[in-house]
Amino acid sequence: xxxxxxxxxxxxxxxxxxxxxxxxxxxxxxxxxxxxxxxxxxxxxxxxxxxxxxxxxxxxxxxxxxxxxxxxxxxxxxxxxxxxxxxxxxxxxxxxxxxxxxxxxxxxxxxxxxxxxxxxxxxxxxxxxxxxxxxxxxxxxxxxxxxxxxxxxxxxxxxxxxxxxxxxxxxxxxxxxxxxxxxxxxxxxxxxxxxxxxxxxxxxxxxxxxxxxxxxxxxxxxxxxxxxxxxxxxxxxxxxxxxxxxxxxxxxxxxxxxxxxxxxxxxxxxxxxxxxxxxxxxxxxxxxxxxxxxxxxxxxxxxxxxxxxxxxxxxxxxxxxxxxxxxx
Numbered sequence: 001x002x003x004x005x006x007x008x009x010x011x012x013x014x015x016x017x018x019x020x021x022x023x024x025x026x027x028x029x030x031x032x033x034x035x036x037x038x039x040x041x042x043x044x045x046x047x048x049x050x051x052x053x054x055x056x057x058x059x060x061x062x063x064x065x066x067x068x069x070x071x072x073x074x075x076x077x078x079x080x081x082x083x084x085x086x087x088x089x090x091x092x093x094x095x096x097x098x099x100x101x102x103x104x105x106x107x108x109x110x111x112x113x114x115x116x117x118x119x120x121x122x123x124x125x126x127x128x129x130x131x132x133x134x135x136x137x138x139x140x141x142x143x144x145x146x147x148x149x150x151x152x153x154x155x156x157x158x159x160x161x162x163x164x165x166x167x168x169x170x171x172x173x174x175x176x177x178x179x180x181x182x183x184x185x186x187x188x189x190x191x192x193x194x195x196x197x198x199x200x201x202x203x204x205x206x207x208x209x210x211x212x213x214x215x216x217x218x219x220x221x222x223x224x225x226x227x228x229x230x231x232x233x234x235x236x237x238x239x240x241x242x243x244x245x246x247x248x249x250x251x252x253x254x255x256x257x258x259x260x261x262x263x264x265x266x267x268x269x270x271x272x273x274x275x276x277x278x279x280x281x282x283x284x285x286x287x288x289x290x291x292x293x294x295x296x297x298x299x300x301x302x303x304x305x306x307x308x309x310x311x312x313x314x315x316x317x318x319x320x321x322x323x324x325x326x327x328x
Contacts, residue, residue, distance in 0.1 A: 027258055030207050032149055034134065034265040036142050036278055041131040049123040049174055049204040049255075056249040057116040064186035068114030068179050074161035075107040084159045088129060091154065091205075095147030095274070102130040106159060108168045112178035114186075123174040123204060146263060147274040150211035153203050172200030209234050210261040214271035217261075221268055221281060228269040230276070233260040 031044040055061050078084050080102045089101040107126045112119065134144050157169040167173035172191075179187050191200075210232060217230040268281035 028207070028260075030149065030210060030259070030261040032146065032261075032263045034144050034263065034276070036135060036144070036265070036267055039132065039135045041134045041144070043127070043129045043131055045125075045127045045205070045207065047123075047125045047127075047205050047207075049121075049125075049171065051121040051171065051175065052252075052254045053119045053121075054117055054250075054252045055119075056251070059249060061186070061189055062116050064183065064189055065114035065119045065179075066116045068112050068119060068183050068186060070178060070183070071109070071111035073107065073109035074164060074166060075105070076159060076161040077103070077105045078159070079103050082159075084157060085129075087153060087155075087157050088127070088151075091151040092131070092148035094152075095150070096134070096145050098136070098145070099131050099133040099148055102132055104129045106161065106168060108161065108166065110174060110178045114179075119179075121175055121178045123178070125168050125205060127205065142278040144265065144269075144276045144278075145274060146214065146276060149261060149263065149274075150208050151205075152208050153205040155201075155203075157205065169203050169205050170200070171202040171204055174204065175200075207259060207261065209259050213273050214263070214276065215273070217263070217271065219271065223281065226267060228265050228267065228276075230263040230271060231261065234258060 028047045029045070033042045033044075035041070053065075055065070080089075080100065082104075084106065085101045085104050088104060089099070092099045092101070105128045109122075109124045111122045114120075131148075134146065134148075136143050136145065153169050155169070156167040156173065158165055158167050160166075161168075166177065175190055176187050179190075212232065214230055217232040220229045220231075221227070222229070263276070265276055265278075267278055269276040269278050271277075
């Protein structure tokens, strides 16, 4: 095993270079809801990580991984004084030192499935947090700073979930957590071959790709609910893959990135860089999509009513005409 592990290390080095320039996320979503009246923001994030490792069917790692089949999930709730809340807040402070996390709830699931040639590891982490300090008032203008929306948790984020101490962040931890227990040999092999590098320490709670000016996000105002929504999806789906051939044996690693974000704020708001500025809605904004739909529905009903009225009058005239005709 040691000989083969040494052969894989060059592949790990190449793969690390790819993962450094790409986030480990697949269909990850971030939603921020802002309430200017209470000054509170709620964050809902779902980080989905998929790691695919392929290997030769006649390799020793195939013997370790071909029977891997595991899945489990854990959850927990924590107040603002907990280590998890502080670590999450620390990732926000990089963007705005005024924001603070009041509480968080976390749910994480791990699954792994291996066969003779492929191991697929899936990790889904949901983090819900209540955040204060995002709003400021200057000369009567209410502004929400959202630079922290593009947060990245750098380093491990260890939490006590249902009696288990679990790192919910690093990619290496996701690999280890998914195949521990009866597959300890496989976990040891992967740790020896890939552990300690940039890939192993790569954060999965990573929304850095959403660090684009809010002016570039799609804006929609709904006057019926008095809510302004800004949304952003990173264009296209990017797949990163690496292949290597050692003595005729082929190995590969791959991952997919496609994050999206949504910011909802009660009231009308304009974007300015990383901030939203509350304002009075213009007259044109009051004629929202819901109003258009209502007008169309009313128009259809009016047309339908007119058609039925004309049809009824036509029938009435036809009946009156037929009743005045004399039989031949």
